[in-house]
Amino acid sequence: MSPEQPSPRIRKSPEQVRSAVHQAVIDLLSDPEGADLTIPAIAQRAGVNHTSIYRRWGSREALLADVVTTRLERDWPLKDTGSLRGDLIAWAEAGVASIRTPEGRLLIRAVALSMPGSHTAQGERAQQFQRRIAAIESIRERAAGRGESPPSLEQILDQLIAPLYLRAIFGIDPPASGYPELLVNRLLGGAPGA
Numbered sequence: 001m002s003p004e005q006p007s008p009r010i011r012k013s014p015e016q017v018r019s020a021v022h023q024a025v026i027d028l029l030s031d032p033e034g035a036d037l038t039i040p041a042i043a044q045r046a047g048v049n050h051t052s053i054y055r056r057w058g059s060r061e062a063l064l065a066d067v068v069t070t071r072l073e074r075d076w077p078l079k080d081t082g083s084l085r086g087d088l089i090a091w092a093e094a095g096v097a098s099i100r101t102p103e104g105r106l107l108i109r110a111v112a113l114s115m116p117g118s119h120t121a122q123g124e125r126a127q128q129f130q131r132r133i134a135a136i137e138s139i140r141e142r143a144a145g146r147g148e149s150p151p152s153l154e155q156i157l158d159q160l161i162a163p164l165y166l167r168a169i170f171g172i173d174p175p176a177s178g179y180p181e182l183l184v185n186r187l188l189g190g191a192p193g194a
Contacts, residue, residue, distance in 0.1 A: 012048065014056075020046040021053060025067050029106040037110070039063075061111075068107045069131055072098065078135055084143035084150055085184060091139065092160055092180030099168040108168040136161075151187055159187040 012020065024045035028035045035041060039060055043050035057063040075098035079090040098104045133153065140150040151159075160183050167173065 017048050017052055020048060022067050026103055029110055064111050068111050071107055078138060080142060084148045085188060087139045088184045089181050092183060095164050096180055099164060105168055112169045155187060
């Protein structure tokens with residue numbers, strides 16, 4: 001087969017398509033030569049038709065939001081440690097670990113760079129964001145169920161999540177140890193046992 005001929009496409013299941021497309025995005029973002037992150041380039045790398053990507057995601061921005069959210073859900077799990085403080089620290093530590101990976105930094109920066117976009121992309125990002133909000137709300141609900149007084153959603157976003165994402169977007173590593181605990185202590189009023 002000559003280099004000009006496209007590789008033959010084998011029919012893939014929806015989950016195989018999603019997995020191949022997600023991996024193609026990661027591969028293209030990781031390319032040291034700065035590969036073009038376009039739908040046609042992603043489709044070619046994934047071995048799928050570009051119409052499959054448009055049909056499923058609608059835009060590059062929506063695809064990036066899906067890749068990021070999927071990776072965050074995988075790499076940033078919720079743990080029930082038995083206390084609000086413990087849950088928030090464990091969640092923030094998992095977030096820092098995820099963001100510290102080259103893949104994690106690339107994905108978050110890619111989404112930040114692609115923020116302007118179509119209404120479809122904005123809707124997709126909002127939907128993906130709602131999945132993260134649901135995770136935060138489950139931590140808050142568990143705490144309330146234990147008789148603890150959790151901070152508001154806005155407080156958690158502003159004082160715990162935003163500093164982590166800001167550092168990732170601008171390529172600033174969080175301080176090595178204790179950073180998640182420091183953020184949680186500030187969020188809960190400064191007392192280590194809060």
